[in-house]
Amino acid sequence: MLHAYVPQNGHLLRLDPEEGLERALWIDLYRPMPEQVAAMAALGVAVPTLADMEEIEISNRLYREDDLEVMTVVLPGLSEHKEAMAGPVTFMLSPARLVTVRHHAPRPFETFPDRANRATLSCTSPERVFLGLVEEIVGRLADLMEGIGRSVDQISASVFPSEGPATAEALHGALHRVGRESELLSRIRLGLLTIERMLSYFGQTIDDRGDAHALRAAVKGEMRDIQALGVHADFLSQRIAMATDATLGMINLQQNATVRALSVVAALFLPPTLIASAYGMNFRLMPELDWPWGYPMAIGLMVLSAVLSWLYFKWRRWL
Incomplete structure (x- = not known):
């Protein structure tokens, strides 16, 4: 042009x-x-x-x-x-x-x-x-x-x-x-x-x-x-x-906020996972296996550990 x-x-x-x-x-x-x-x-x-x-x-x-x-x-x-x-x-x-x-x-x-x-x-x-x-x-x-x-x-x-x-x-x-x-x-x-x-x-x-x-x-x-x-x-x-x-x-x-939330959620499940792992080993000599309230007790311990962890994180202002 x-x-x-x-x-x-x-x-x-x-x-x-x-x-x-x-x-x-x-x-x-x-x-x-x-x-x-x-x-x-x-x-x-x-x-x-x-x-x-x-x-x-x-x-x-x-x-x-x-x-x-x-x-x-x-x-x-x-x-x-x-x-x-x-x-x-x-x-x-x-x-x-x-x-x-x-x-x-x-x-x-x-x-x-x-x-x-x-x-x-x-x-x-x-x-x-x-x-x-x-x-x-x-x-x-x-x-x-x-x-x-x-x-x-x-x-x-x-x-x-x-x-x-x-x-x-x-x-x-x-x-x-x-x-x-x-x-x-x-x-x-x-x-x-x-x-x-x-x-x-x-x-x-x-x-x-x-x-x-x-x-x-x-x-x-x-x-x-x-x-x-x-x-x-x-x-x-x-x-x-x-x-x-x-x-x-x-x-x-x-x-970082997203990763922190995921880390806290993973930490909340650590104590219940530990309790479930302990009672999932299936050793022959475990007195809790013969208890009528053994299963509810294990569930209660897992819920209690998660609640206590959540309260601790809240107190430390990590949530």
Whole structure:
């Protein structure tokens, strides 16, 4: 899928598929088809494959080819089957246009064209479109982190309800949600790390561009936002760890209570079992075997021993 945009009255207007790509300021490629890759090659842009984008070496993620800056980051988004994931996104910045290549769907790529006029910089040049898109991405990551904070609040409320102890189902559900939020937070932190690295690389080339002063100020502002979000991510990580420990602790308490109840029940039957075992040995010389009240006496001893054990456990507050 290919979407091409041109600036118009402060917004980004999508070009019709029949129009040529030469006048496009931003071209967004989502799971590009061979004919779309060929169209980009006609413009002098070699579209990297997914395998190239997934290379972890820094030299393969941030490099320059002639006048084309190629920068790859890892962003959270949705897969083709609408499942949460983190995948690589490549920004190819040239003096004529910005080209982005992705194989999953981060939400900022859908929302930025309609909100380009709200960016700190306008969308009159490829560099400004690039920084505006990065600003939209950072804002989206901040929104996701706020959602994680609200989710952790709900998890804490379910683990420590005001009306009484949490049920086993609520604790298991809380543990499942904690795991999902922790995984999302790890994807967000990876995205912040790679964006920070990309902006640091881009900042080294600002002096070669015509609008260096405004671009440098925008880069510094976004770097400060990323650093602040990093501190917030550390705070959320601590909250998630505390919620995990609290949930596991409550589950252990419930399990311990169940084991204690079973242990007490087993202990109540120990004295009756001892009495029944003694009278079940069937030795020839056992005077109780000839007593008319021998059987009721044995039953009474077993009941009495169980009652005395129960009273003792109650006195010791083990029940």
